[in-house]
Amino acid sequence: MIWVTERTSGEVTRVDPTTGAQQVLLAIDGVYIGPQHEGLLGMALHPELMQGQDNDHVYLSYTINNGSADDPDPTAQIVRYSYDEQLQQLVDPVILIEGLPAWNDHNAGRVVFGPDNMLYYSIGDQGANFGRNQRRENLASTLPTQEEVDDSNWRTYSGKILRLNLDGTIPDDNPELVGVRSHVYSYGHRNPQGLAFGSNGKLYETEHGPATDDELNIIEAGGNYGWPWVAGKMDDSAYLYVNWSEAPDDVNVNAIPVPDTVPQFPESDFDGEIIEPVATYWTVEDGYPIGEICGYICDPTIAPSSVYYYEASEDGIAEWDNSVLIPTLKHGALYVQPLSEDGTEAASAPIAWLSTQNRYRDVIVGPDNRTVFIATDAFGSASQKYGQGLNTSVLHNPGAILTFTYGDDGNVTRFAEAPITVDEAQLASSSTDAPQEWEDPATRSDERPESAAVTTGEADVSVTEDSNIAEVAALGAPKYADSCAMCHGPAGGGGAGAVLAGNKQLDDIQFVANSIVHGFGYMPSFGSQLNDNDIAEISTFIRNSWGNEFGVLTTEQVQTVR
Structure with a gap:
């Protein structure tokens, strides 16, 4: 079962x-x-x-x-x-x-039973210093004091992997860190959602990177894994630790470039020892257009949601032998990462298998060692496999467990290959013969489910500075409900997305338009799903609802940020 x-x-x-x-x-x-x-x-x-x-x-x-x-x-x-x-x-x-x-972000929460009869538990950094929690102090590299441990004050357990006795107490052989023994087994983690032991006794961990450098790690007792000072390997590539918790109160957190008054540190400024990842997904050079292609979905990360160590033995999937399986939220694919013979290194680049238009949350393999079960998320954004865009919130199998069975003849269809480049993805998305968003990959039927989200065509009337606010907002309300309410709440109260009710940032026209068109933080880009007038109507609705009174946002202003 x-x-x-x-x-x-x-x-x-x-x-x-x-x-x-x-x-x-x-x-x-x-x-x-x-x-x-x-x-x-x-x-x-x-x-x-x-x-x-x-x-x-x-x-x-x-x-x-x-x-x-x-x-x-x-x-x-x-x-x-x-x-x-x-x-x-x-x-x-x-x-x-x-x-x-x-907190409201990066809780991780994976529990695994170790071969040493101990419990291991992962805690994320609660999203501190990022997105909606940009001003919160990140404690991933902060270790507990003896006084805190004596008082059962676990506040510094953020960004850590814990090791516990089966009654919840601190094991006597846990590592001493700065002279203190606590539940902390390793530290310096961002959002470690994947945690699994291999038959070799090694503890494999996957964690989400900020916009590059998702990580596959082997967890060692007392190890520092670098976050927030280092993302991935210490290579000074496409990551700068910007400590917003120590920024002056009057600094705009959306300022580009980041003001000099905000503490900023390249990775090489960190002078401590860290344990580098077995692999990163992916490391890019400075200047990569992060967030500019199709929002965070097109950033060079895979969003690893779990990890599973796999051995083929005699009857298993030979191509997967001695590897870790990594389900991905963004790509809707199972990444198979081959390991070296001793399981300590990545033997080659991973290969993406079993691709569908979904968000993969977890994976297990059945007792026959050749039936693969993958759990999917019920909602969210993912890479678009069908249609003209690069990202989508239309999931083909939301909230499901999918079954994939390896062929009896030892062969199996590989449903996806290694990641394509950004240029290749953009070229494919503009192809006139690309499959439709709702085309069933099995039957090739393009019959559209009744519950499918509606993407409107070009609007007949543009929104101008002279438009009636109430009339434009009335047009934007149902489009907000269709595209935005799931994350921001039906009354702008927030949730997975920011609180919009009484949000003074909505007074910034460029910020609003740019966030919807190109995405911002966890928010995906809607530029490929909504036309300029749709965005103008939605923007005008949220700028004049729930206590906001900021006037119209015009179609021309949306066009300017594209």
Whole structure:
């Protein structure tokens, strides 16, 4: 059976891998569900589960809210449940550790059971110094003091991988860091969503880079992995640590170039020792047009959501032997990264397999070692495999588990090759015979589902400075609901996207138009999905709703930023 956690429902479900039949084992009360990064996060099954050894335990991590709905104060905790085989339910929760750092971004939350009978848990940096959390101090390289450990104050556990006894206490053989032994096993991580042990005993980790340099790491006790001082390898390429938490209050965080009054450090300024990645996806030179092609989807990262060590043995997938499998959110592909014989190095560049227009969240391989199960996200943006654009929010199999089976004759169709270049992608997207957005890759049918998002054609009337604000906003309202409300909220209250209600930044016409056309931070580009008048109408709607009174944004002003 496949055991599944669902972030937003707080449910643990068993799924029959043959029939797809589902059985809910637990629905947790009190899980704090945020728009994208909070909720039920990780799960580890005790290796002796259902083996009659009195270890029928399941370990779950999730966020709770210690504040109010209007002023949330989230933390994370790890809770042990017992599986009652007669009831077929998870019962008797025991909190092993609570008060762990959590926020609205980069919580990671992967739980794995180690071969040393310990729990390993990944915590992200909560998005500090980035996007909507640009002014928050990044603590990924800050280590706990003895006083904090004595007080069970885990605030500096952000950006760390923890190692815990099965009762949640600190193992006696955990590394001492600056003279303090804590749960911290390694540090200097950004958003380590992938964590898995290989049969060789090595702990593999994948984490998201800022706009380049997603990482595959081997985790070592006490290791510093560089973030936020270093992204990927210490090569001074396409990354500069800009410490916005120490910037003057009057500095505009969107200023280009970054003002000299904001502390800025090239990677080579860091004088400590770091453990460099086994591989990065991908490192580019300074000057690469980050964010300018189709928003963050076209930046040189793959968005690794998990990691799985694979050995083919006799009956498995020979091409994957001694590799790690990395599902990707942006590319909707499973990257197969070959390893050296001892598993410590990348033997070659990865190869992308099993490509679909989805966001891949996790992967497991069945007991036959040749059936691959991939879980997909229910929403979000990904590379566009069908249609004229480079990115899309239209997912073909949202919120699903996909099955891929290796052929009995030892052959399997590889559905994607290694990443193409930006120029090749742009050329392909402009091809007149490109498959349609909703063309089914299996049947080639272009029948459009009723629920498909609508991309409007050219508008009959442009928005000008003399246009009536209310009339333009009325045109923009349904388009906002269709394209924007999922992230920014139906009433502009925010969520996965920024809060728009009462947002003074909306007074900046160029910022608004540029963000929608080209994307900004986590926000994808909509320039290829919406025409100039659509964007003008949506912009005018958000600039004059929920307490905002900033006037029209014209079609010509949108055209200017394209």
